[in-house]
Amino acid sequence: MKILLVKLSSLGDVVHTLPVVQDIRTALPEAEIDWVVEKSFAPLLARCSGLRRVIPCEIRRWRKSFWTGVTRQEWRAFMGELQREAYDAVIDLQGLTKSALVARLAVLAPGGKRYALANQTEGSGYEAPTRWVADVAITVEPHIHAVQRSRELAARALGYIPKITPDFGLKSPESHDFWAQAAIKKIADSTSKGRVVLVHGTSRADKEWPLEHWITLGRRLGAAGYPVALAHGNARELLTSQAIAHALNRTTADTVLVLPLLPLDALTEELAQCAGVIGVDSGVSHIAVALDLPHVQIYNFDTAWRTGPGIAGHGGRQVSVFAQPVPTVETVWQAWLGCWSVSSPASAGSAGSAP
Structure with missing residues (x-):
């Protein structure tokens, strides 16, 4: 057929x-x-x-x-x-x-x-x-x-009945040649595997989260031992990534990584190597869900029932947070701690000690 x-x-x-x-x-x-x-x-x-x-x-x-x-x-x-x-x-x-x-x-x-x-x-x-x-x-x-x-x-x-839990079917590349083709050699460094990727870019301005919120969240992540990487999809979002990184690199011990502009297959592979993702309602955040990563998705509108995480049955490892006009940094931070405690209980104690 x-x-x-x-x-x-x-x-x-x-x-x-x-x-x-x-x-x-x-x-x-x-x-x-x-x-x-x-x-x-x-x-x-x-x-x-x-x-x-x-x-x-x-x-x-x-x-x-x-x-x-x-x-x-x-x-x-x-x-x-x-x-x-x-x-x-x-x-x-x-x-x-x-x-x-x-x-x-x-x-x-x-x-x-x-x-x-x-x-x-x-x-x-x-x-x-x-x-x-x-x-x-x-x-x-x-x-x-x-x-x-x-x-x-x-x-x-x-004419069939689907199984209860969706399987997104995203596979890993078959060989390390992928990295050379994607031209992201520096990202393949093992230190990137502990990074939390922040996804601030979205197609609609009213879905965005304030710049200062991202900076404050990045500081909390750094203090808790999570290196930070910043994803973007265009020149405007690159400027935002650079602004966040500039602010964080003055106050955190670990260098914040601004990812290069990547094709979707390479970006997906980079996400697959990270510790988790915190992002707004965007396509890249949805890739994080598909990869079964610890993930917090930020909503300024009560629409997570339609597009947000949770449908994949990941048991608290992926959650959405909603508030108007926008969720607070504290709300997002506590959601992240909850996701991480479900994913890796041994790591939750050290993360929870962050300011």
């Missing part, structure tokens, strides 16, 4: 969809699974166990320059890859016009069907063409976590 998953973006949404692949592999071991995704997120899917083929596209960019010869050429190349196979099931897991278009252009095998959401769920985008294009539109519970929404849609489309 050949199955095509369509989930184009964004990073957090792609991460939340990863368990679908492992669900299908468990229920249908002989299935061959392909996935269409925006090119910038394809490196993450390269780490997902069980995918036969990742088909990258750049619809976000193409629609801004659809009239150019370069875009037309790239579109034709994408269509060639998309239509190279005929699928027994095409599942639109996004529910938007752009994903409906991709699902419609995919080729069905004899007897094959297209599946999609029949309704919008709370807090998620939804556009009617996804329902119009589908051969089978499936209604799901409107108040549902993003991970469960995709899992339920795929399970009902293919």
Whole structure:
């Protein structure tokens, strides 16, 4: 059975969809699974166990320059890859016009069907063409976590019952050559394995946590013996990382590491080596959840029920904190101590002595 998953973006949404692949592999071991995704997120899917083929596209960019010869050429190349196979099931897991278009252009095998959401769920985008294009539109519970929404849609489309705990299926690279290719030699130093990565960047300003809060939290981590690393995804976030590092390097014994701008596969590997992650509601924080790391996710809005940790059943090792206008440093710190005590009781005593 050949199955095509369509989930184009964004990073957090792609991460939340990863368990679908492992669900299908468990229920249908002989299935061959392909996935269409925006090119910038394809490196993450390269780490997902069980995918036969990742088909990258750049619809976000193409629609801004659809009239150019370069875009037309790239579109034709994408269509060639998309239509190279005929699928027994095409599942639109996004529910938007752009994903409906991709699902419609995919080729069905004899007897094959297209599946999609029949309704919008709370807090998620939804556009009617996804329902119009589908051969089978499936209604799901409107108040549902993003991970469960995709899992339920795929399970009902293919006729299986998923296991209770999601498996995100992120695998480690097969050889040390990965590090050379990613050009992050200094990060591979063993000292990075004890670091706590702070994820301050997010796509929305109203999800951010104040700069001074990050600095205060970093000082507490340093005093408790946790070296700090700072992740960023663009030039603006790099400036924030540098500002935090500058403040911390004046007051902590250990040098704060500002990570270079990394492709998603390399960033995922760096996160996999760290002691844990504290971050705002962002795609990178969701990767921390997928990697089963000790993790605190910071929310300025009461939306953790839909996107936050906890759904993966990690027993207190991953938690969200919510307050308005923003959670306090003390709240985040106590949440981190709780996560770490669950993960490594022997380390909790020393961490708890920090100011």
